[in-house]
Amino acid sequence: MSRLRLTFACGDYDRTRALEDGTVRPDGIDLTYLRLPVEETFFRMMRFREFEVAEMSMSSYVKSLDLHDPPFVALPVYTSRQFRHTGIFVNAESGIEKPGDLRGKVVGTPEWQLTANVWIRGLLADQYGVPVDSVEYRTGGQETPGRIEKAAVDLGERIRISPIGPAQTLARMLADGEIDAFQGPRVPSSFVPGGNVRRLFADPVAAEKQYFAETGIFPIMHVVVVRRDVYESHPWVAQTLTKAFYLAKQKAAAELYDASALRFMLPWLIPGLEEARALMGEDYWSYGLPGNEHVLSTFLRYHHQQGLSRRQYEPAELFAPETAEAFVI
Known part of the structure; x- marks a missing residue:
């Protein structure tokens, strides 16, 4: 056979x-x-x-x-x-020192429906009091322009979300302060030692261990x-x-x-x-x-x-x- x-x-x-x-x-x-x-x-x-x-x-x-x-x-x-506390980056001049400071800020994300971003938004809401609708979102290519959602997403009017310009990238916008923060599965190229982009969590491994201890979630x-x-x-x-x-x-x-x-x-x-x-x-x-x-x-x-x-x-x-x-x- x-x-x-x-x-x-x-x-x-x-x-x-x-x-x-x-x-x-x-x-x-x-x-x-x-x-x-x-x-x-x-x-x-x-x-x-x-x-x-x-x-x-x-x-x-x-x-x-x-x-x-x-x-x-x-x-x-x-x-x-994968734990995703390591996937949140902020512009050093944005005034974001702790997770709660994300409320009211403009955050870039390659796609709304990315699994990593679903987890990030969820844990920020559950663990740190940052409701999903308390943030304004920008979507688009992280390193190259033109990225679009793989599938249509209908968010109604509850979520403030809009695409970036056709020639823009989220990594550059984060470095230039055009967005306050970035959430995604890949490290943006603008995150370099001594630069003006840093991780939200200074010790993300410790934050992830604490998250697992509290929730049992990997x-x-x-x-x-x-x-x-x-x-x-x-x-x-x-x-x-x-x-x-x-x-x-x-x-x-x-x-x-x-x-x-x-x-x-x-x-x-x-x-x-x-x-x-x-x-x-x-x-x-x-x-x-x-x-x-x-x-x-x-x-x-x-x-x-x-x-x-x-x-x-x-x-x-x-x-x-x-x-x-x-x-x-």
Whole structure:
């Protein structure tokens, strides 16, 4: 019997490397791994449905569920998780010294619907008393002009938001003081040592550890989606792929803790890993729905409150039901 051929578009991660090099092979599937930048993967999958399987922005995926015929079904596989206190930058002359000072300020953001920005706006509201509608937003390209939202967003009149000029960039506007702050997943080029752009949190790692201690949330950024026509024709691929992703992550976790020769160019990699496990638990980068309900529920609440989804979805609605048994190995 021939194996099912599927193309998988994803970033370059330790937790998916075994699927790319073939040391982990999904049962019955020949997986062609396309290593692409996340923005390209998201754009091509959202606009053209080019791949059978792809990494996907959690925000974009949830937004796609509002469509009459949702084009994807997700697996509870989180290829990206990241605290986002490090993603808030301010102009040093803006008068912003603490999170509460953002109220009434003008903040740049590449796209309203970016998952990182959904989390940033949500945590600022929940933890620091900065309601989403207390800020004025500008959207557009961070380093190059002309960026637009990947999908239409209808925010009504509650949110004050407008695009920047066609020749402007958010990084330059932040440096020049044309916007007071910037929120996004990538570090703006205007953030340089000794410059007039700095992070909002002087010690973002300490802020992120405190956030986790208070909330138990390690934010989920990306999931893996299967094109719905593929899933409906071959429903077994949901569980099979989820198992393979889990095994690849387990392999990466074991290799990461090999102290004989550091796997990545980070001098304190091993102590950092030990600290993360002590603070967050042995399986701090967990897959699956159990144990992640609170993280997902919080994100889904933010997503709906920020005008990105028509209703507040439940975590269990996000994933193919077959994946519930995938972690029983």
